[in-house]
Amino acid sequence: MTSSVRVRFAPSPTGHLHVGNARTALFNWVFARQKRGTMILRIEDTDIERSQVRYEDQLVADLKWLGLDWDEGPDIGGPYAPYRQSDRLEIYREHAERLLNDRKAYLCFCTDEELELERKLAHAEHRQPIYSGKCRALDLDESQRRRAAGEGGAIRLRIPEHAIRFHDIVRGPVEFSNEVVSDPILLRSSGMPVYNFVVVIDDALMQISHVIRGDDHISNTPKQVAVYEALGWPVPEFAHLSTILGADRERLSKRHGATSIATFREMGVLPEALNNYLALLGWAPHGGTREVFSLSELVKEFSLDRVTPSPAVFDMEKLYWLNRHYIKEAPLERIAQLALPYYTRSIVSEMARAAGVEPSEPYPWTPPPPVTDWLAKITLLLAPSVDRLDQLPEKASLIFHCDAAAALASPDNAEVLAGPNTSAVIEAFSGKILDDPEAKAHQLTPERFKTIVNEVKTEAGAKGKELFHPIRTIVTGSHSGPEFDKLIPILEEGSHLALPRHVLSVHERVEAFMHAYRT
């Protein structure tokens, strides 16, 4: 059984899908699924100057990536098609003319200059900056003649002589005095309809029951309610979602860094993390203590009337926390698969840099299965400690290259290198590795490694950091890093693989280090 709940997400294809819109889409989607209602995607492209098809494609891709689907839309059609406003222009014109003939609207012949002057005057006199209503009293037949004669007139709605009220699920009853709402333009003199008009026509014709959107529309709502009333149509429920702000409390924009869904995807943020975080921005479950929600759990727990009206600051750290959580929770195969492009990009661009050429895209190297398996092991080892997947290559850099000279010169290692027992540890450890048959064959096992370390421990009389820091520095170039038990097999395996750049085995690392150390 389907309820009569019908909601829509209605973006303008004028840019990338950003977190504010994504959150609006999410809340619409969750509400629709929860009420077993219908989710509609509608493209609001009446601004022909700024709308672009590529943005529409991008929008669709981003929504799909988030896992938010729709039941009716431009790509799949539906009973109220078309779902792209540029394909509905006739519908808008008809309704505008109807309003005009019913005397609910009138033709306005004021020029931009006149209107601009009115606004300036109102501002100077501290009055409401609304249209004077100069053309309101014009005779309709006379106006029609002027229009027919080529004097382009815009169609304006007559705002009623009473206060306009509507209900908002997140804010309660809202009332605007008619004194402060200007007679809105419905149809421009060019014949193109205006947002405040088309949105109502579409929402009404598409039987939208709940308009869930950003609160930047709240001041427009009285104009829209007036359109519903003029047309004699029922007014839907509204839910205006608060603005998402940047850390400086200003409206979130590109200036604040990553804000588009595509960017988050490229950074290796998982869609479930983003959905979860966005849901927490302005909504909390009853009790307010639970934070982790999958999309389906959200459908169960979400409640539109628990949405908070106050603006929320976007906190990247908390998103990262959720992302870490989902990275750890996800099956390794999936994470390994997602991580793969970051490694290949990194490996290839490093190769290119070494060769002195520009790295190209797509990357001219596809890792064969033994390499992908090996990279998966690296991911398993490193993924729990990254905020996002694109940090993996950086974390793994100690596997891919180990520069003994740089390690010796690094100020980070100076203290370790100067330790009282360091040289004894280095001598003992390097001697054993260089002589070890397993290590020579690049087949050193963690067990054998452990035995060697224990022998060094006794011979050099060093333990704890004194023992391990120098060993780490020899093997990885840094005194901190992942557990040896897991790292050693990765190093050894990597040294047998056909990679664009050879990965050094433990033996080779010790050799290189000692060479640099002695000179």
Place this chain on the structure above:
RNA sequence: GGCGCUAUCGUCUAGGGGUUAGGACGGAAGAUUCUCAAUCUUCAAACCCGGGUUCGAUUCCCGGUAGCGCUACCA
């Protein structure tokens, strides 16, 4: 300038006429580990201001302030 919306730890929030004002992120400290990360434990941290109502307001009402939004023949 006009109108509107909003106001609990740094941030996201729960709560609500009498509470030790709860949780989470981040921060600090500790435990653990050879190290970093992860993990676990602990700690610090908030009711915007002023009136009113009330025995009692952070909670209800009014005003102020601040932030944001709208103020287009943009969406």
